[in-house]
Structure formats: structure tokens, C-alpha cells
Amino acid sequence: MAGNRTFQGPKGTRDFYPSRMAIRRHIEQAWHSASVDSGFEEIEGPMFEHLDLYTVKSGPEIVSQLFSFRREGGDDDYAMRPEFTPTLARMAAAKGKSLPIPTKWYAIPAHFRAERPQRGRLREHNQWNVDLIGTTGPAADIEVMSTALLALERLGLTSEDVKLRVSHRETVARVLSALGVPEDRLVDAFQLLDRRDKTDEETFRAKAAELGLDSEGVARFDAAARTTASLSEPVSAIADRIGIPVEAFESLALLREGLVDAGLSEWCVIDIGIVRGLAYYTGMVFEVFDTRGAERAVAGGGRYDRLIELFGGPSLPACGFGMGDVVLELVLAEKGLLGADDGASFLPRPDVFAVSTCEEGDAAMQSLLVALRRGGLHARRSYKTTRNVGKLLADAGRCGAHSAIILDQGIGERQVILKDLEGGEQEVLDVDGLVDRIRTLVSGRGGE
Amino acid sequence: MAGNRTFQGPKGTRDFYPSRMAIRRHIEQAWHSASVDSGFEEIEGPMFEHLDLYTVKSGPEIVSQLFSFRREGGDDDYAMRPEFTPTLARMAAAKGKSLPIPTKWYAIPAHFRAERPQRGRLREHNQWNVDLIGTTGPAADIEVMSTALLALERLGLTSEDVKLRVSHRETVARVLSALGVPEDRLVDAFQLLDRRDKTDEETFRAKAAELGLDSEGVARFDAAARTTASLSEPVSAIADRIGIPVEAFESLALLREGLVDAGLSEWCVIDIGIVRGLAYYTGMVFEVFDTRGAERAVAGGGRYDRLIELFGGPSLPACGFGMGDVVLELVLAEKGLLGADDGASFLPRPDVFAVSTCEEGDAAMQSLLVALRRGGLHARRSYKTTRNVGKLLADAGRCGAHSAIILDQGIGERQVILKDLEGGEQEVLDVDGLVDRIRTLVSGRGGE
Numbered sequence: 001m002a003g004n005r006t007f008q009g010p011k012g013t014r015d016f017y018p019s020r021m022a023i024r025r026h027i028e029q030a031w032h033s034a035s036v037d038s039g040f041e042e043i044e045g046p047m048f049e050h051l052d053l054y055t056v057k058s059g060p061e062i063v064s065q066l067f068s069f070r071r072e073g074g075d076d077d078y079a080m081r082p083e084f085t086p087t088l089a090r091m092a093a094a095k096g097k098s099l100p101i102p103t104k105w106y107a108i109p110a111h112f113r114a115e116r117p118q119r120g121r122l123r124e125h126n127q128w129n130v131d132l133i134g135t136t137g138p139a140a141d142i143e144v145m146s147t148a149l150l151a152l153e154r155l156g157l158t159s160e161d162v163k164l165r166v167s168h169r170e171t172v173a174r175v176l177s178a179l180g181v182p183e184d185r186l187v188d189a190f191q192l193l194d195r196r197d198k199t200d201e202e203t204f205r206a207k208a209a210e211l212g213l214d215s216e217g218v219a220r221f222d223a224a225a226r227t228t229a230s231l232s233e234p235v236s237a238i239a240d241r242i243g244i245p246v247e248a249f250e251s252l253a254l255l256r257e258g259l260v261d262a263g264l265s266e267w268c269v270i271d272i273g274i275v276r277g278l279a280y281y282t283g284m285v286f287e288v289f290d291t292r293g294a295e296r297a298v299a300g301g302g303r304y305d306r307l308i309e310l311f312g313g314p315s316l317p318a319c320g321f322g323m324g325d326v327v328l329e330l331v332l333a334e335k336g337l338l339g340a341d342d343g344a345s346f347l348p349r350p351d352v353f354a355v356s357t358c359e360e361g362d363a364a365m366q367s368l369l370v371a372l373r374r375g376g377l378h379a380r381r382s383y384k385t386t387r388n389v390g391k392l393l394a395d396a397g398r399c400g401a402h403s404a405i406i407l408d409q410g411i412g413e414r415q416v417i418l419k420d421l422e423g424g425e426q427e428v429l430d431v432d433g434l435v436d437r438i439r440t441l442v443s444g445r446g447g448e
Numbered sequence: 449m450a451g452n453r454t455f456q457g458p459k460g461t462r463d464f465y466p467s468r469m470a471i472r473r474h475i476e477q478a479w480h481s482a483s484v485d486s487g488f489e490e491i492e493g494p495m496f497e498h499l500d501l502y503t504v505k506s507g508p509e510i511v512s513q514l515f516s517f518r519r520e521g522g523d524d525d526y527a528m529r530p531e532f533t534p535t536l537a538r539m540a541a542a543k544g545k546s547l548p549i550p551t552k553w554y555a556i557p558a559h560f561r562a563e564r565p566q567r568g569r570l571r572e573h574n575q576w577n578v579d580l581i582g583t584t585g586p587a588a589d590i591e592v593m594s595t596a597l598l599a600l601e602r603l604g605l606t607s608e609d610v611k612l613r614v615s616h617r618e619t620v621a622r623v624l625s626a627l628g629v630p631e632d633r634l635v636d637a638f639q640l641l642d643r644r645d646k647t648d649e650e651t652f653r654a655k656a657a658e659l660g661l662d663s664e665g666v667a668r669f670d671a672a673a674r675t676t677a678s679l680s681e682p683v684s685a686i687a688d689r690i691g692i693p694v695e696a697f698e699s700l701a702l703l704r705e706g707l708v709d710a711g712l713s714e715w716c717v718i719d720i721g722i723v724r725g726l727a728y729y730t731g732m733v734f735e736v737f738d739t740r741g742a743e744r745a746v747a748g749g750g751r752y753d754r755l756i757e758l759f760g761g762p763s764l765p766a767c768g769f770g771m772g773d774v775v776l777e778l779v780l781a782e783k784g785l786l787g788a789d790d791g792a793s794f795l796p797r798p799d800v801f802a803v804s805t806c807e808e809g810d811a812a813m814q815s816l817l818v819a820l821r822r823g824g825l826h827a828r829r830s831y832k833t834t835r836n837v838g839k840l841l842a843d844a845g846r847c848g849a850h851s852a853i854i855l856d857q858g859i860g861e862r863q864v865i866l867k868d869l870e871g872g873e874q875e876v877l878d879v880d881g882l883v884d885r886i887r888t889l890v891s892g893r894g895g896e
Binding site: 038 | 454455456457458461462463464465466469470472473482484485486487489490491492493494495496497498500501504511512515516517519520521522524526528534535538539541542543549550553558560562572583587590591594598601706709710711712759760761795796798811812813814815817818819821822824825826827828829831
């Protein structure tokens, strides 16, 4: 035994003390309610999986980013999950033909990565995952995007604060082909597009030329990569700007129309430069960005119609997104949407706070608390030994209690004083009517 | 890429499909509400910790029961958390003198153990942890126990279904001393007591004799280990039965009195044989058992006044308990408290289910859904291509929707048909008044 040494949590992980946890639950509550209201049902899988579930899709190079392990004496390799999609695909695949069409699932799992921690990127974080499996077409794509926006709106963000940038891989592939990129170099072209912002001018042009483009093609490729448009513009305007026949934009045009019809125009921007690095996307792709200078991605997703099949399931189209808690919390805090008190305002407020001014009150306290809680009330007590009612009630105020009960000599006749801590009135009540009275008092002002 | 191979989750872990997840949330909801109503605040820590956080308390032999790992290229040893108490103690210790007195925390973390999985014991499970730090005395002990019982009661269990068996280590130590166990063998005596049910008669007697007891002492030790009493009996009756002066039972007597005063008598039984294996308990100890033949422990806890100090924090008394989800779910299922439909009855019911019978309806569908959901309603749609209203509404019935809206030609005049799926009435409504009307309809019958 090491005695009195102190310990610290692992680097890149977080300790959630109550007010920080209340912020986390506030964010998760928006995720839950947006998912449920949009008809998605919650699932969850194990926190770790067989290692090869991750290498099958991403190749062996992913192993260095994983926390992997074996059981002592065992011979199976496991890894803590770095993302939820493989688990989702495995669970969908396991249902085979019995999977309902469509299947609408969401999850709020913890994810782990063995990277060097930095601002906005931790070794452990939580991510909201939403997936719609079994249908193709823009309606499903839009359902998924509108679910992401619904949660952000409920957290207080506006279309000024965040923008959903959307593109369509089918359209981009046709644009790239029209520019002269051969079929077998499309994947490379997507990768170059994806890294456009991280690549300097010269390198970008050199790499674009390697794809078989002439200098005019390179310039047009560059221009396409930078093309954005508001949803109020018709897609033909984009086609004109890049100089590609509008027919190439068919998929994107349908998507745009759907977003406009759904009333989401102000939240969305078309951005041909959005690719999403992951190779498995097949159609619509999107990212939600903070519109501040930092331009961090709050969420990202798209359509991946071959993924479930890759994990041994039936051939099923699917689309979805992920939204992590780390960047989102930073964005909400910067916008002043988490209050000025480090989350304290998100802590649950007691319905009633009990204090005792005498020994008879002390003796009756525990049974009274048990009765109040059995009655469904959030009931706390003072643990102070003072008999000073003012000091005792100060505690009630500090935790935001809606009401207080004072156990004084009256408890001998089973009577207590009930004090409305917002209105200020007080009354003497029989213990038996207490639960109903407090419930009326609190619900009258919409307390929780 | 391995193509179409199928994958399975790791042995001893669970995949939570929607209805199973709904059961999990139902249980967690009882844990959350019992905690919050009892004044506990939620915390959470990392899913993995430095390995030595676990070896400091339990010694190196615990390593074989842990999933432990290193980051590639790193030199820190980590382990997935097998229990929450070390994290809790670390977090409390980190606050040092600034920790509020008392501190009432709860958590619902996932735990991992590298054991062979068996019924009721998995490699990954979730456990409710409740801790009250900073106060001594029976009031805090009882607050913790009553919180455990409150959750079980809310899940539908009665005092016939489960019993809380309680003892007090201080009392048991005094009983053992009175029987002749020397001070330096008390820990061994507690261990023997703890394993009473798993030890055969002969071995038990031999081991008891090793503790320095004569044959009469062994017999009385055996009798004490089997002593249980209802809370209606005074503690002096127990003292008489074991033949030990009642003074030895002071702590247990106070605890019994408190439980009786709190109105928890029918839920509780005194059981001198309850020890709780873990060496760090210092006072009250309890377990909650299923009263069926299986007698499985649903929860267990006690007082551990030296634990926070052991993890480098200030010297603070504390008590708490853990309640796992695996045994609890088995018990609830056996009592018929999870319904007969594998959890489907716990799935959220839609407020409204939208169907379309024409192309104009299809076109208006997405914007209508977005509006309903922005209005805070749980709104689903049919994905079927049929125009048969009966077939479309059958889907609404299957998911338990409270109401349905039918988008027919009337949508041209911004009108839809709203159908009350419980009452059966239907009405034609303007789209703009829809959210309010559905909210009234659903809240009128206490829907969610």
C-alpha cells in the first residue's frame, strides 16, 4: 500500500464534477430529444471490440491510434472503440434480413484514441451518432441533417452561429471527370480535394497535374474546390461558375431542393470542397462548422451505401453523422450558451429543502425526507448543526430550492412550516398534506 | 479488406438494440431520479485510469482481473476501470480542503473485468454508485440505504421481493473480541465470516479454531455468523441469542433505531453474516438481496472512513454503495416488471405519425416534420410507398403513436387531417395550428 500519495487521471481524459457533468447532460439531453423527436431509437454496443473490426475498414495503420490489449492468458486482441460506425455496422449486419427497413438508430457512446491530446481533441470523448439505414434518396439525407440542426437549435445556436456545409460525392465525381480526371484516379482526386486547405498552392497544383490534368484543368479543379453557394442560388449558377454542364449536378440539385423545401436554407451552404476524408462515403457529405474564425467542425457525416455489406451484412444503403462533445462544448461556451457559472445553472434544483431547529425535528427529519422522496419530490436537508433558521435557510437558497420546510416544536403535533422561497409566503401545514402542497407550489411555476 | 466476413462482439459484452436499450434507460432513469431526489449530484470520470490507482488498494493480484494496456510508444500502464470507488476517491482527494462537507455524489459508470463471463457476471456492465462523503453517524448511513431502496421501489419491487441485509463492522468486531478472537486476527475472522456460505462445516470449524477460539467459541462464532433479526426485534434480543453483552451492539442499535424511524423496517433485516469482502469498510455494511431462492445480491455497500485518505486526500469519512445492472435486470424480468414484450413497452411513443396519400403530400412532408419537431413533438413518418391509408396508419399503430396526420390533396390549401389514434376522432386542421393542437391532444392524456 502506497499510503498517502496522490493520483491524477490519465492525460487527455476528463473528470466531470457535478456542474461540469450538468453541462454534459444538458448537451446530451438536446441530442436525445432531437433524436427521439426525429424518430430515431437509441442503441449502444460494447466499449471495446475485437481489434480486427477496426483494421478491416481502416487497414493496419489505424492500430497505432488505438488503445489495444489482450486479456491475460487470452489470445484475442481487443481495442477500445475509436468510433461507433464499425459497431453499428456489425450490429446491423448481425440482424441480416430481419433488420426493419428503414432502421433509424442513434447512440451517444464514448470513444477513445491513443493520440497526443490537444485543444478540441482528447483521448476520451463522447459522440452523438445518428444513422438512417435502408433508404436511398435525398429525403433520408435531409432527415439526418435536420436532426443534427434540431439539436444545435435546441442548444441555443442559430444559423448565424453555425453553418451546415454540404456536397455530394456523385456530383463531385462527375465534375472531376468532366475536368479530365480519369476514373481510376478519382479516389486520389477526392483525397487532394479533402486536403485542399492544408496544402500550399504549389503542391496542390503539382498534385493536380499528376492526376492527368492540363494547366487549365488544374485551375478549374482549384476553382471547383473553392466553390461555395448559398441555397438561394440554383445549382445551375454553380455549374456556370465552374464551367461544367448542369447535368453533372443532378444529385446535388435534388439535395438542394429538398433542403429548401424543408425550410433549412438559412442553415445550409453548398461547398464543393467538403469531401470527408473517409473513403467509405458514397453520396451526400456534410460538415457543420462554427462560423467564427476558428471554423471548427462540430459535426460531420454523409451517405455510405456499401458499409453494412463490408461488415458482413446485407447490401443496405445508409447515411448518418457524428457530433462530438468536445468542440461543441467549446463553441457553446464561447457563445455564452452555458451560463456564466461553469454549469451550476444546469444542476437540478431541489423542490424542497428541510431544516430542523430542535431535537424533535432532527429525530423526524429522516422519515420526512423518505416520505417526500417517495412522493417524487427532490428533497434535501441541511447538515449544519446550527439552530439559526437564517443560516440554515441560506443553504436552501444556495442550491436554488423552490421551497423550504422548517421542523420546529410543531413537529410534536405533526406540523411543519412550509416557506415558498420564491414568493416568500409561509404557512403551517400538517405533515400528511406536505407532498401534494409542495408539488402544487412547484408545478405552479413550472419548476422541475 | 476482408470483404463479407461477419463479426461478433467480444465475449461477455452486450449489444443493446432499441428495446433492450429502452430497458437499460428505464433502470437508469430510476437510478437518476432516486439519486437526484435524494440530493445527490452526478459525476463521471474516465473509462480507464492509471493501473496503479487499482493496485494501491487491492494489491498486484488484481492485475489479472483487469484489462490493462499501454499506448504504443508510451510508457504509462493503464487499465479499464473495474469499479468506480478509486476514481471517486481520486476525484474527492484532488479537491482537498475545498471539497464541500458533505459531498453527495452519484455516478452510473461502465465497469470492466477480464474474468470468464457467466450468468449475472459480464466483462462489461454498468453500475450505479452513490456516495456520501464528510459525515459520520447513522443518519448518513440511512440516507444512502434509503436511496438504494427508493430506486428499487420505483422499479416496482416491494419489500417482499428484496431485502436489505445490514450489519455493522464495529459491532461485529466487538462480538468477535468477546468470543475470544484476538485483535490481530480480526481481519482473518471477517474474511472467514464473509466466506461462511461458501465454506463447508468442517473447514469453517477448523479455520475458526485457527483464530484461537476454543470449541465453544467456534460454536458461538458459527451461531453469530448465522444470526439474523427483523427490525421489530430490539438489538438486545440478538445480544441474548449470541450470548454477548448488549453494550457490544451499540453501533448496530443506533443504526436499527434510525432505520425504524425512517420507516424502512419492512425492507430491512439485521444479518450479522454480512461482512462485504472488501477490506476497506469500517462501519455499517449492507447488501440488498433478491428474496427468491437464488438470493443474489442486487446491491452492496457500507462505510469506508479511511478510503479518501488512502488516495492522497484529506481524512474524510464516507459511505456509499454500488448496484449493478446485470443482476437487477434479471430480477426485474423474473418479477414480470419489464413487460412481456422484451422492452418494447419502454420505447418512446411518437406524439404524431405523418402519412401522405399524394405527391403534394410527399413534397410537403419534410418541411412539416421539421416544423413539428422544432415545436417539440416526437414526429415520425411512414416510409412506405403505398397510398392505402389503412396500411399507412397500421405503421402508426405499431409504434404506439398518439395521433396521425394525413397529408392529402388538402395540403394545397395548407390543410391536413389530424386523427386521434386513441379516441378515434378526426378533424381537418390548418398546418399552422398543428403543433399546438397535437400538444393539447397528447398532454390531455398524460402522454410523453
